């Protein structure tokens with residue numbers, strides 16, 4: 001990907017870990033790029049990449065293609081940053097799914113782009129919508145649907161009729177990404193992001209780790225203490241780093 005910064009042309013190359021692409025762009029670079037893509041009428045997809053997903057994709061070529069076919073594979077997860085350091089890459093800070101969504105929400109509010117929320121339980125998505133509208137003046141959330149509806153045809157019509165340009169899908173991974181892949185061609189939406197449990201965060205149902213944990217790259221540790229059953233999922237991190245070290 002070639003990007004223009006003022007008069008300087010900078011080559012922004014994606015990095016690859018175990019065959020999975022990771023975008024080197026930060027929040028603002030992604031927003032600038034997305035603005036241009038919307039104006040050009042192009043659709044964009046954002047997928048969060050962490051060691052758990054890379055390890056799963058390593059054994060599943062469909063999942064790997066799904067990730068690599070996305071427009072932006074954001075480095076969500078300190079494991080990706082460590083891998084980039086180990087391999088002398090350039091990715092030094094996380095771009096988390098929940099922060100990316102909030103940055104896009106601000107973009108939508110400031111530049112008058114319509115938003116649709118799909119996923120989570122009914123009371124969660126309703127509360128997330130209300131809280132976001134209260135926080136971001138001018139935000140236009142034109143529709144929402146919980147993540148347990150059955151009638152997909154009606155849902156697609158509802159999204160298209162709303163004329164939403166940004167769609168956030170919160171159904172956990174890879175369910176949300178598979179849904180986006182399948183339905184993107186049928187939708188007039190321009191920006192798709194799979195956001196996992198983010199609606200629960202915006203609804204105030206799930207607390208994020210305190211800032212100090214996030215700054216130290218220890219959000220995973222905080223979440224582990226809160227939900228010890230995540231240990232199995234988090235075992236992907238050391239396995240991933242060992243694999244990275246063992247590959248050229």
Ligand code: UDP
Pocket residue numbers: 119120121124146147148170171172173195196197198199200
């Ligand atoms: N969810 C949903 N439909 C489903 C399964 C899950 O809407 O069929 C929602 C669930 O209510 C929760 C979110 O998806 O809000 C799952 O978030 P999780 O934390 O598991 O996702 P992760 O961020 O770990 O991928």
